[in-house]
Structures are given as structure tokens and as C-alpha cells.
Amino acid sequence: GEDVEQSLFLSVREGDSSVINCTYTDSSSTYLYWYKQEPGAGLQLLTYIFSNMDMKQDQRLTVLLNKKDKHLSLRIADTQTGDSAIYFCAEWGGTASKLTFGTGTRLQVTL
Amino acid sequence: NAGVTQTPKFQVLKTGQSMTLQCAQDMNHNSMYWYRQDPGMGLRLIYYSASEGTTDKGEVPNGYNVSRLNKREFSLRLESAAPSQTSVYFCASSDLWGRVGEKLFFGSGTQLSVL
Numbered sequence: 001g002e003d004v005e006q007s008l009f010l011s012v013r014e015g016d017s018s019v020i021n022c023t024y025t026d027s028s029s030t031y032l033y034w035y036k037q038e039p040g041a042g043l044q045l046l047t048y049i050f051s052n053m054d055m056k057q058d059q060r061l062t063v064l065l066n067k068k069d070k071h072l073s074l075r076i077a078d079t080q081t082g083d084s085a086i087y088f089c090a091e092w093g094g095t096a097s098k099l100t101f102g103t104g105t106r107l108q109v110t111l
Numbered sequence: 112n113a114g115v116t117q118t119p120k121f122q123v124l125k126t127g128q129s130m131t132l133q134c135a136q137d138m139n140h141n142s143m144y145w146y147r148q149d150p151g152m153g154l155r156l157i158y159y160s161a162s163e164g165t166t167d168k169g170e171v172p173n174g175y176n177v178s179r180l181n182k183r184e185f186s187l188r189l190e191s192a193a194p195s196q197t198s199v200y201f202c203a204s205s206d207l208w209g210r211v212g213e214k215l216f217f218g219s220g221t222q223l224s225v226l
Binding site: 004008031033040041042043044045048088092098099101102103104 | 115151152153154156201203213214215216217218219220
């Protein structure tokens with residue numbers, strides 16, 4: 001079945017770039033998403049990329065997709081303390097017609 | 112605009128007790144979902160309702176029941192709570208169920224502890 005994997009934890013210093021990685025198994029994935037969960041809150045959609053794209057940029061966020069390796073990354077430039085959260089990768093798989101979420105990566109931003 | 116509202120935010124139950132988690136959305140979405148979030152396991156789908164009047168099982172439905180009361184409301188019931196059901200529960204809604212590009216909108220969650 002579909003599987004989405006992420007590392008559990010990432011720590012960066014304020015002002016540095018953060019790169020959060022995700023791998024997925026469903027080769028028929030058509031949309032890939034990044035959701036952000038702040039403490040005590042639900043998930044909010046950050047950005048998404050269609051599978052025929054390699055890159056998408058949205059202000060400080062850059063999403064890179066390597067479809068051959070089934071690898072997705074989220075780069076946050078100039079990371080701020082307000083970026084501290086759990087980031088979930090999710091893929092919409094054509095074979096399952098549903099969203100599958102990864103385990104989430106907790107980003108800690110230190111001063 | 113409230114979005115997706117869940118109640119209660121926190122609940123402690125004893126093993127064997129029952130309770131219902133409430134969810135309402137004001138975005139006129141057709142589809143609604145219940146997920147549970149456990150450490151190291153991401154979000155797992157419990158039940159979903161693709162449209163008013165329909166409900167279907169997700170990955171982990173055992174021990175739960177749902178009711179789609181109307182287009183706005185989707186409740187999750189634990190008939191006889193077990194410690195394994197200690198988790199954070201999220202309700203979500205969307206208007207593109209099962210379709211490419213689906214985006215989910217989430218409530219703020221219910222933290223449930225079963226002792």
C-alpha cells in the first residue's frame with residue numbers, strides 16, 4: 001500500500017534555511033502537499049505541488065519534487081521562531097484516491 | 112469565519128465509558144473526515160463521509176461509530192472506550208473528496224485520554 005516517510009525531528013538556528021524531506025511509494029501520486037501543525041492546533045495547508053512539476057516557490061517556501069526517486073522536500077528560507085511546528089507531507093494517490101499522511105517532522109528553531 | 116469546529120478540546124474517560132466527539136463546518140463542504148494522531152504514526156483515517164447521507168470506514172475504524180447528522184455536522188462516537196483510543200482526534204472537511212487536488216481543512220483537535 002501507500003507509504004509516506006519523514007524524519008521525526010529537525011533543529012535549525014533562526015535565520016538559517018530548513019530543509020524537510022519526505023519519501024513516498026505510490027508512483028501514481030498526482031498531488032503532494034505540505035501541511036503545518038502549530039502547537040495545540042489542527043493542520044493547515046502550507047503548499048502543494050502537482051506531480052508534473054519539479055519545483056514550486058511561494059515566498060520563503062520552496063518545494064522540490066524528484067519524481068524518479070519519489071522524494072519531496074520543503075525548504076524554508078530565513079527560518080523564524082514562528083516556523084517552529086510539525087510539518088506533514090501528504091500525497092494524493094491515484095490508486096487509492098485518498099490522502100496519505102507522513103508521520104510528521106517536528107521543526108525546532110533555536111536562537 | 113469559524114471553519115471547522117470541534118468539541119470538546121480535552122476529555123478524560125475511564126475504560127468502558129462512552130462519549131461523542133462533535134464536529135461542525137461552515138464552509139458548505141460535502142466531505143468530512145475523522146483522523147487520529149498518535150506519536151510517530153502521523154494521521155490515520157478513522158471514518159469519512161464523502162457526502163451527506165454516506166459514511167465509510169477508513170484505516171482504523173474498529174471501536175468507533177460515526178453519524179453524518181446533516182451537511183454541516185459529523186460526529187464520532189466511542190461506545191466503550193479503551194486505553195488504546197488515547198489519542199488526539201481531528202475532524203476535517205473538503206469539497207473535493209477523492210478528486211485530484213483535494214485540500215483538507217482541519218479543526219483544532221480533541222485530546223482524549225482513556226484511563
